[in-house]
Amino acid sequence: MKYFTISKVNKGEFRDKGSKFFAFLHPIESLYSYKVNLQYHKSAHPKACHVCSAYRLYSNGQLDEYSSDDGEPRGSSGSPILNTIKRHEIINVSLFVVRYFGGTKLGIPGLINAYGAGAEDALLNISKIVWRPTIVILVEHGYEHVNIMSLLIAKFEGKIIDQVFGEFIETRVQLNEGSGIAFDKALFERSNGKLSVKR
Numbered sequence: 001m002k003y004f005t006i007s008k009v010n011k012g013e014f015r016d017k018g019s020k021f022f023a024f025l026h027p028i029e030s031l032y033s034y035k036v037n038l039q040y041h042k043s044a045h046p047k048a049c050h051v052c053s054a055y056r057l058y059s060n061g062q063l064d065e066y067s068s069d070d071g072e073p074r075g076s077s078g079s080p081i082l083n084t085i086k087r088h089e090i091i092n093v094s095l096f097v098v099r100y101f102g103g104t105k106l107g108i109p110g111l112i113n114a115y116g117a118g119a120e121d122a123l124l125n126i127s128k129i130v131w132r133p134t135i136v137i138l139v140e141h142g143y144e145h146v147n148i149m150s151l152l153i154a155k156f157e158g159k160i161i162d163q164v165f166g167e168f169i170e171t172r173v174q175l176n177e178g179s180g181i182a183f184d185k186a187l188f189e190r191s192n193g194k195l196s197v198k199r
Contacts, residue, residue, distance in 0.1 A: 002089070004090045004129060005090055005131040006093060006128065008027065009024060009025060009027075010024075012118055012123070012124065014121055015102075017102055019100065019102035019106065019114065021100075022098045023097045024158065025123060026096075027095045029092060031057065032187035034055045041098055045100075048098045049071075050098070051099075052068060052072060052096070052097050053068050053094060053097070054078055054094070054095055055095070056085050057094075058133060065086075072099075076112055077111055079097050079192055085123075085124060087181060091131055092131065097118045126154060134176065134178075135174070135180050136176050137175060137198070138174070138198040139195060141195050154190050158173045158176075158179075183197065
């Protein structure tokens, strides 16, 4: 099946009977990213009564899906958010819908509609990117090998996830799944046998 993802945050909103539903769609690469974003929205909206959410994440060869009602009636909020994400066939995203209560209860059908509509608004007119499965590799290298690393990362359309600078540089690189062996071979050859992928 063909999946898509996104590269930047997008926002949406929906209002019903005084309640306001603000939606925030984030690209994520890990469960940690989802948790960080969740804490951010809870801190940024201290007067909100609920921060409901969902994510779809491809990790370790499996597609992980999750939703949270955050105190709303079960199935009334997290599931509509997740179903909206699934309908758009996007992965490696998290979607948060922040509710400010307007004084009138919406009932479960009203909540399903409101959370789904808020989520849908955040997905309107987004720039979808065709998603390809990726792997993350670690390379430990000297400062004299920075240029070789940069050239190979560009050649293999990789992306630096993080770097730790010490006596050596530890560079974590995200590559398209299936490129790991070829990258390792090219790295070994370009560095005259001095460098190889650690994991």
